[in-house]
Amino acid sequence: MKTINTSPISGAQELLPEQQTIFDTLKSKIHHIYKQHGYYNIETPCIERTEILLAKAGGETEKQIYEVTKTDEKTKATQALRFDHTVPLARYIVEYENSLNFPLKIQQIGLNFRGERAQKGRFREFYQCDIDIVGRGTLPLTYDADVVSTLLDAFQAFELDTPILARISNRKILSGLLNALELSDQAIEISHIIDHAEKVTPEQTKVSLEELKLNKSQVKTILDFINLNGPRSEVITALENLEIKNNTFEAGVTELDQVLGLLETIGLSDQITADMKIIRGLDYYTGTVFEFILPEYKNIGSIAGGGRYENLTSYFSNQAFPGVGGSIGLTRLFYILTEANLLDSNNQELTEYALIPISEAETEYAFKLADELRRKNHSATIILTDKKLNDKLSHASKISANGIIIGEAETTTGQLKVKDFATGKTRDFSFVTEGIIEPSATDPTDFWTDPSEPSTFL
Amino acid sequence: MKTINTSPISGAQELLPEQQTIFDTLKSKIHHIYKQHGYYNIETPCIERTEILLAKAGGETEKQIYEVTKTDEKTKATQALRFDHTVPLARYIVEYENSLNFPLKIQQIGLNFRGERAQKGRFREFYQCDIDIVGRGTLPLTYDADVVSTLLDAFQAFELDTPILARISNRKILSGLLNALELSDQAIEISHIIDHAEKVTPEQTKVSLEELKLNKSQVKTILDFINLNGPRSEVITALENLEIKNNTFEAGVTELDQVLGLLETIGLSDQITADMKIIRGLDYYTGTVFEFILPEYKNIGSIAGGGRYENLTSYFSNQAFPGVGGSIGLTRLFYILTEANLLDSNNQELTEYALIPISEAETEYAFKLADELRRKNHSATIILTDKKLNDKLSHASKISANGIIIGEAETTTGQLKVKDFATGKTRDFSFVTEGIIEPSATDPTDFWTDPSEPSTFL
Numbered sequence: 001m002k003t004i005n006t007s008p009i010s011g012a013q014e015l016l017p018e019q020q021t022i023f024d025t026l027k028s029k030i031h032h033i034y035k036q037h038g039y040y041n042i043e044t045p046c047i048e049r050t051e052i053l054l055a056k057a058g059g060e061t062e063k064q065i066y067e068v069t070k071t072d073e074k075t076k077a078t079q080a081l082r083f084d085h086t087v088p089l090a091r092y093i094v095e096y097e098n099s100l101n102f103p104l105k106i107q108q109i110g111l112n113f114r115g116e117r118a119q120k121g122r123f124r125e126f127y128q129c130d131i132d133i134v135g136r137g138t139l140p141l142t143y144d145a146d147v148v149s150t151l152l153d154a155f156q157a158f159e160l161d162t163p164i165l166a167r168i169s170n171r172k173i174l175s176g177l178l179n180a181l182e183l184s185d186q187a188i189e190i191s192h193i194i195d196h197a198e199k200v201t202p203e204q205t206k207v208s209l210e211e212l213k214l215n216k217s218q219v220k221t222i223l224d225f226i227n228l229n230g231p232r233s234e235v236i237t238a239l240e241n242l243e244i245k246n247n248t249f250e251a252g253v254t255e256l257d258q259v260l261g262l263l264e265t266i267g268l269s270d271q272i273t274a275d276m277k278i279i280r281g282l283d284y285y286t287g288t289v290f291e292f293i294l295p296e297y298k299n300i301g302s303i304a305g306g307g308r309y310e311n312l313t314s315y316f317s318n319q320a321f322p323g324v325g326g327s328i329g330l331t332r333l334f335y336i337l338t339e340a341n342l343l344d345s346n347n348q349e350l351t352e353y354a355l356i357p358i359s360e361a362e363t364e365y366a367f368k369l370a371d372e373l374r375r376k377n378h379s380a381t382i383i384l385t386d387k388k389l390n391d392k393l394s395h396a397s398k399i400s401a402n403g404i405i406i407g408e409a410e411t412t413t414g415q416l417k418v419k420d421f422a423t424g425k426t427r428d429f430s431f432v433t434e435g436i437i438e439p440s441a442t443d444p445t446d447f448w449t450d451p452s453e454p455s456t457f458l
Numbered sequence: 459m460k461t462i463n464t465s466p467i468s469g470a471q472e473l474l475p476e477q478q479t480i481f482d483t484l485k486s487k488i489h490h491i492y493k494q495h496g497y498y499n500i501e502t503p504c505i506e507r508t509e510i511l512l513a514k515a516g517g518e519t520e521k522q523i524y525e526v527t528k529t530d531e532k533t534k535a536t537q538a539l540r541f542d543h544t545v546p547l548a549r550y551i552v553e554y555e556n557s558l559n560f561p562l563k564i565q566q567i568g569l570n571f572r573g574e575r576a577q578k579g580r581f582r583e584f585y586q587c588d589i590d591i592v593g594r595g596t597l598p599l600t601y602d603a604d605v606v607s608t609l610l611d612a613f614q615a616f617e618l619d620t621p622i623l624a625r626i627s628n629r630k631i632l633s634g635l636l637n638a639l640e641l642s643d644q645a646i647e648i649s650h651i652i653d654h655a656e657k658v659t660p661e662q663t664k665v666s667l668e669e670l671k672l673n674k675s676q677v678k679t680i681l682d683f684i685n686l687n688g689p690r691s692e693v694i695t696a697l698e699n700l701e702i703k704n705n706t707f708e709a710g711v712t713e714l715d716q717v718l719g720l721l722e723t724i725g726l727s728d729q730i731t732a733d734m735k736i737i738r739g740l741d742y743y744t745g746t747v748f749e750f751i752l753p754e755y756k757n758i759g760s761i762a763g764g765g766r767y768e769n770l771t772s773y774f775s776n777q778a779f780p781g782v783g784g785s786i787g788l789t790r791l792f793y794i795l796t797e798a799n800l801l802d803s804n805n806q807e808l809t810e811y812a813l814i815p816i817s818e819a820e821t822e823y824a825f826k827l828a829d830e831l832r833r834k835n836h837s838a839t840i841i842l843t844d845k846k847l848n849d850k851l852s853h854a855s856k857i858s859a860n861g862i863i864i865g866e867a868e869t870t871t872g873q874l875k876v877k878d879f880a881t882g883k884t885r886d887f888s889f890v891t892e893g894i895i896e897p898s899a900t901d902p903t904d905f906w907t908d909p910s911e912p913s914t915f916l
Contacts, residue, residue: 051463380494
């Protein structure tokens with residue numbers, strides 16, 4: 001009986017071993033795809049100096065920060081837990097600038113911490129899986145397509161039974177539009193309304209814009225603008241038809257056209273769309289912005305996002321380090337995909353073989369067989385309890401895919417039988433001194449064709 | 459120029475990307491071996507409730523704990539960062555007892571935090587790689603050999619060019635010995651002296667024992683005892699020759715004999731030794747105890763350790779969960795192995811191919827080729843800067859193993875050349891619409907036999 005509350009802290013993911021294998025598989029797929037695309041992994045500490053974390057942030061971020069104090073230090077906390085990977089990356093780049101190769105392609109897969117109000121699907125300790133490409137001085141636009149295509153590849157590796165869509169825009173387009181409409185002074189308020197347009201009705205968006213004292217023509221232009229979405233050619237033509245005479249606007253349209261064009265050419269047309277509703281917050285991004293969604297699951301909202309920033313390190317250095325990056329919020333995504341039943345539980349990786357020595361006399365044999373199996377890159381565990389055989393088998397069926405019972409006869413002949421717990425079928429398995437001879441799984445003679453036939457195995 | 463101090467916090471590991479790949483390789487090898495041995499991964503949160511972390515600990519541990527407070531909460535901290543994996547595992551087992559399969563084989567590879575005084579080779583934020591086997595009520599002794607052999611396999615996977623040795627003892631032996639010598643009241647002080655015996659001269663150990671008012675015969679017996687080490691048969695015989703009449707002593711000797719015997723039978727004789735100096739701290743362990751060392755690098759000290767504990771969860775539950783576990787302190791180990799030049803820098807995993815389009819016209823082709831290479835499970839990155847070709851090649855040689863320049867001719871013919879940056883040699887590489895035809899690396903005709911011959915590639 002429990003003598004203390006043993007639940008994990010509120011807002012943390014804690015999984016049973018079976019679920020954890022599914023989570024781990026997704027995490028390692030992301031790492032693998034990032035690596036295949038040439039993103040080198042780095043790890044910065046979870047604990048940072050507070051002055052680094054708050055160099056840029058204010059307001060909300062500050063409130064969400066977890067400060068860290070040693071028990072025996074009663075002074076004010078000067079350290080805190082990182083709330084994202086971007087600030088530590090900026091610090092890292094300034095610190096090691098002379099040892100790094102630019103453009104620098106970096107992945108960071110690790111825990112971030114935010115003291116948000118705990119609620120369903122919101123986490124205070126969570127995995128973010130980031131990629132970033134950072135240049136010294138300049139960074140060609142083409143890298144924006146590198147980031148988007150890498151994230152799309154990562155999601156492809158999930159093998160979800162539902163499509164994925166990257167919604168892409170460019171912040172310069174809105175910025176130029178508002179400038180041309182002489183609304184730059186209200187850019188923050190208007191961006192905020194567009195950013196929230198999908199959470200309210202179109203009528204509410206209109207009212208919100210009118211409340212800012214915009215004239216009818218301005219409201220109409222903005223509403224028309226934010227409803228632009230679809231394939232590159234359509235949206236680019238529609239943007240050009242707005243006939244906005246503004247350099248920033250035109251630069252944004254050209255950049256968007258180029259990024260989408262490259263993504264189309266490499267065969268990703270079905271997975272990308274231009275969408276002028278994409279803003280990604282009010283500061284930070286300065287060019288390409290994108291969000292990933294599952295179009296068949298609109299309620300889920302964004303499952304990844306990112307964009308281009310003019311200068312990553314402006315709070316830490318005088319030198320310009322432009323970058324483009326994206327992030328998958330894996331802990332939240334795993335929660336969402338599990339809730340939506342979108343994760344194939346076949347991703348659950350069981351130990352391949354459970355070896356079950358009948359008595360202590362077969363223990364050594366079991367250890368040797370396990371060793372041999374592992375040398376051949378299989379996973380194997382040995383069940384060493386002194387329980388009854390049926391209890392051992394029941395345990396084996398829960399923790400492994402196949403069971404091999406080892407009795408006196410088996411140790412003498414080296415002729416074993418393997419039971420596949422999923423199908424209930426049994427096949428021969430030979431372990432002789434020279435090694436294991438595994439029967440081909442496709443050879444029907446290896447399986448007992450009639451399941452009703454009595455088996456010497458069970 | 460820096461405008462702020464950008465160093466990481468004191469006592470944290472922060473690596474350049476090249477070093478990080480070596481660290482990551484070791485970490486993933488450990489995970490893989492643990493998994494092959496049937497240990498399921500779990501992750502508990504880094505942040506725990508303080509009452510959980512301090513349920514057992516007192517004194518030193520409490521001082522080393524990092525408390526965690528939300529900036530906007532001015533109340534006393536009730537949460538802290540975990541300082542090991544064992545306490546969270548105990549909480550986890552009590553919390554999910556009814557959903558877990560016992561004996562439970564668990565691995566935990568993650569960050570722990572200790573506010574120790576920062577010094578060379580000591581870390582405040584560090585990776586521990588733990589395995590534990592936990593039973594409900596009972597747990598057969600044989601599992602102790604499972605843990606030791608798994609850790610040995612993990613170290614084998616490091617492919618270090620130096621032997622590894624597991625020094626093994628059993629706490630019951632010393633406990634029974636002291637009981638027989640009527641010294642149980644001084645067990646803590648004596649254990650402490652033995653635990654430190656390797657850090658001082660034999661004479662100092664003798665003096666320390668004498669200072670406890672032990673008589674000559676007691677001092678002699680203890681000194682003889684702690685100098686016992688070597689192969690199983692020798693040490694077991696020597697222990698029996700001590701003719702200690704005590705049940706605990708005899709049980710300890712029998713257990714040690716069995717664990718070592720099984721490890722010998724499965725072919726690990728050269729990697730294990732019995733050693734009565736092994737204590738592993740003063741509380742916690744109750745049976746088998748072990749420490750791993752690199753015998754050729756005595757100064758390094760223990761690189762892993764663990765043992766058997768009677769009851770993991772006694773602070774959280776009335777029910778008994780005996781266990782046996784071990785842990786590799788990977789961050790410290792990586793530091794040590796790097797300092798000792800024991801890590802093969804060949805473990806550094808570079809991106810396999812850097813594709814270098816000469817002009818923008820070849821960008822699409824490069825994206826397609828990269829995609830094709832990744833489909834065939836290679837890693838590939840594209841260098842998209844507008845720098846001169848030689849600068850691009852120089853960048854490529856730093857971040858990847860091979861370079862492929864793509865010019866107009868290459869996009870037309872699909873006949874490419876790959877330069878191996880390590881050897882400087884160039885070979886043909888065919889990328890046609892049907893896919894990539896990779897030449898066999900063993901075919902000498904693929905390589906330019908005379909390096910002095912002018913190459914069309916560079």
